[in-house]
Every structure is written in structure tokens, then in C-alpha cells.
Amino acid sequence: MLNSGQVIKVGIAQMDVAKLPNTIRTSGLGSCVGVILYDESKKIAGLIHVMLPDSKLGRLESINVAKFADTSISAMIDLLKIEGVQKFRLKAKIAGGAQMFQFTSDKDSMRIGPRNVEAVKQELKRNSIPLIAEDTGGSSGRTIEFDPTTSKLHIRTVNQGVSEI
Amino acid sequence: MAYNQKITSLHLDVLKEIGNIGAAHAATALSDLLDKKIDMRVPKVEMVSFNDMMELVGGSENVVVGIFLRIEGDAEGSMFFILPIEQANRFIRRLIHDESFDFKNPPVSELGLSAMQEMGNILSGSYLSALSDFTNLKIYPTVPGLSVDMFGAIISIGLIELSHVGDNVIVINTSIFEDGVEDLETVRGHFFLLPDPDSFEAIFKALGVS
Numbered sequence: 001m002l003n004s005g006q007v008i009k010v011g012i013a014q015m016d017v018a019k020l021p022n023t024i025r026t027s028g029l030g031s032c033v034g035v036i037l038y039d040e041s042k043k044i045a046g047l048i049h050v051m052l053p054d055s056k057l058g059r060l061e062s063i064n065v066a067k068f069a070d071t072s073i074s075a076m077i078d079l080l081k082i083e084g085v086q087k088f089r090l091k092a093k094i095a096g097g098a099q100m101f102q103f104t105s106d107k108d109s110m111r112i113g114p115r116n117v118e119a120v121k122q123e124l125k126r127n128s129i130p131l132i133a134e135d136t137g138g139s140s141g142r143t144i145e146f147d148p149t150t151s152k153l154h155i156r157t158v159n160q161g162v163s164e165i
Numbered sequence: 166m167a168y169n170q171k172i173t174s175l176h177l178d179v180l181k182e183i184g185n186i187g188a189a190h191a192a193t194a195l196s197d198l199l200d201k202k203i204d205m206r207v208p209k210v211e212m213v214s215f216n217d218m219m220e221l222v223g224g225s226e227n228v229v230v231g232i233f234l235r236i237e238g239d240a241e242g243s244m245f246f247i248l249p250i251e252q253a254n255r256f257i258r259r260l261i262h263d264e265s266f267d268f269k270n271p272p273v274s275e276l277g278l279s280a281m282q283e284m285g286n287i288l289s290g291s292y293l294s295a296l297s298d299f300t301n302l303k304i305y306p307t308v309p310g311l312s313v314d315m316f317g318a319i320i321s322i323g324l325i326e327l328s329h330v331g332d333n334v335i336v337i338n339t340s341i342f343e344d345g346v347e348d349l350e351t352v353r354g355h356f357f358l359l360p361d362p363d364s365f366e367a368i369f370k371a372l373g374v375s
């Protein structure tokens with residue numbers, strides 16, 4: 001990165017917001033999906049590390065909204081609203097949703113990557129947020145970093161090196 | 166018994182004993198396979214947050230060799246055997262008599278990959294059959310999968326079942342290392358057993374601590 005901002009780190013099932021000149025990053029995405037909602041003109045972005053597609057699958061009374069595709073995106077929209085971002089200006093980039101191990105099992109959790117991607121896309125559509133770019137699926141882990149200044153998402157994998165979307 | 170609740174020190178001791186017996190059998194199997202002495206450390210059983218789990222074994226971005234399988238039957242859960250790349254290289258080189266073998270240098274030879282897969286089969290098999298004998302529970306492991314990738318990307322698949330009920334995981338962590346090699350995190354192999362939340366009751370009941 002050329003700018004001298006800080007890197008804001010987001011853990012699994014967490015979310016946070018970064019403004020210019022800072023960047024925002026999450027590492028070791030496997031079946032999880034990294035969702036970036038950003039406002040190009042305001043140079044601000046939110047990152048969510050989504051773990052599961054649907055909060056209704058959970059068995060908890062109090063849920064961690066950042067964990068689920070269906071709850072985290074609206075929560076992030078609210079968080080960005082506090083920062084003065086209007087919903088209609090938001091765009092999205094997503095990465096992740098890999099299937100790390102190829103084998104058959106009855107457990108639905110083994111297909112969680114593709115299901116996470118589908119659920120995120122559905123939720124973006126429901127909120128009329130355009131999906132500008134994606135790097136999803138496959139069988140590789142990803143570390144991603146978004147720079148609100150350039151609206152570029154850097155993606156690092158073990159075997160394919162670094163790419164940018 | 167609800168997950169996160171009423172886990173007493175007796176319960177932790179029982180889980181530690183499972184890790185102890187399982188890893189001891191696996192270490193013996195590895196030792197036979199490589200014709201080399203393998204040591205193990207005292208098992209650790211702890212409840213950690215998902216993020217702390219992701220930071221084990223050198224952090225979520227650290228590239229490791231991971232064997233993963235699901236356990237089904239009377240008790241269910243996920244099991245991992247994680248090796249740092251350097252240590253996996255040492256084991257496989259010894260096993261296939263090829264000093265040039267390197268997981269870091271793709272395309273990785275088929276022979277090396279299938280040797281790693283087989284090592285995973287043997288070690289997880291001996292861990293789990295010891296566990297089954299000890300508890301008298303019928304458990305059926307799936308065929309193990311192999312991945313060489315970031316630790317976080319590999320281990321997170323084991324957190325999916327648990328994430329339906331919380332943000333913490335009870336992990337039975339046993340590490341093994343080659344005798345004569347300095348016992349550092351960079352060479353330690355780890356067995357992680359992550360029972361599903363509903364399976365703790367079955368395990369404790371089988372061992373007479375309910």
C-alpha cells in the first residue's frame with residue numbers, strides 16, 4: 001500500500017469500518033465470505049467476515065449479527081449511515097466462499113462456502129446494492145485488504161499470489 | 166448438558182484424557198511409520214473464542230498442511246491434524262525417500278501428496294480407534310481431506326457446526342514433535358479435536374461423569 005494509513009483488522013464473524021487513509025483487512029477466509037460495502041465518493045468502507053448464511057440456523061437467543069449474511073449486511077448499512085453514508089451510494093465487492101476440502105459428507109456444513117456466497121448475493125440484491133466485483137468459490141484460502149482511497153480489493157492466495165478486483 | 170455450562174474441572178480432565186490416549190496412539194503409529202521416536206506434549210483442553218482459535222499455529226495466514234475429517238456416530242465432531250510446512254516436508258521426505266520433495270514448491274508430486282494423505286489416514290485412524298475403545302462409543306470417521314493452505318481457512322470449517330450455538334469452541338489440543346528436534350511451535354504437529362456441542366453429553370456419559 002502506498003498510503004500511510006493504518007490497517008484495520010477484522011476477525012472471523014466480526015465487522016468494522018475504515019476511512020481514508022486507512023485500509024481494512026481480514027485474513028484466512030476459507031468457506032467464509034468477506035463482504036465490502038463502500039462509498040467511492042466518501043472514501044469509506046465496511047468489511048464483514050461472514051461465517052454462516054442464515055441467522056435462523058442459529059440456536060442462540062442473542063446473536064452476533066456480524067456472523068450471518070442475512071443480519072450483517074443490514075447492520076453494516078446502519079453502521080455506515082452513522083458515518084453519513086447514504087444507502088443508495090453503496091457498492092459491494094466480495095471474496096471467499098471456497099470449499100477447502102473435497103469430500104462427500106451428509107453434513108450440509110461441508111457445502112457452506114457456496115451457500116454463504118448465495119446468501120450474501122441475495123441480501124445485496126434485497127438491499128439494491130450493486131455487486132461490482134467478486135472472487136468466490138474454488139478451493140483456496142484468501143486474505144483480503146480493501147483500500148477506500150482507490151476502491152480496490154487486494155486478494156492474496158497461497159498458490160496464485162496477489163490479484164486485485 | 167448445555168454447551169458452555171457446567172463444564173467442571175472433572176469434565177476437563179476427562180477431555181484431556183481423551184486427547185492423551187488418542188494422541189499417544191497416533192504418535193506411536195507415526196513413530197512406526199517413520200521409524201523415528203516421536204514425543205508428545207501434555208494435552209491442553211480449553212475454551213477459546215473463534216478468533217483465538219484462528220490465531221493458533223502461527224496465525225490465520227500461516228501456511229500449513231491440514232488433514233480434516235468429520236466424526237459421525239454416537240459422538241460427532243471435527244478433527245484436524247495440522248503440520249507446519251517444514252515438518253510435513255521432513256516427514257514426507259523420509260517416507261518417500263525423496264529429499265527434493267517440498268510442499269512449498271507446486272506442483273507438488275502426486276506421490277508426496279498421497280503419502281501425506283495416507284499418513285493422515287493412519288494417524289487420525291489410530292487416534293479415533295483409541296478414543297472409541299476408551300469410551301465404547303461407536304464413531305465413524307469420514308475419509309480425511311488434505312489441504313495445504315492458510316491455517317485460518319482450514320480450521321474455520323471446523324467452527325461451522327459450533328457457530329450455530331455460540332462464538333466459542335472447546336478444543337482438545339495435543340501436539341507431537343520429532344525426538345531430537347527442538348520443540349518449537351514451528352515444528353510441532355497438532356491434533357485438534359472439536360466435539361460438536363451436542364456430543365459432550367454422550368462423551369461424559371460414556372465415561373461415567375454426567
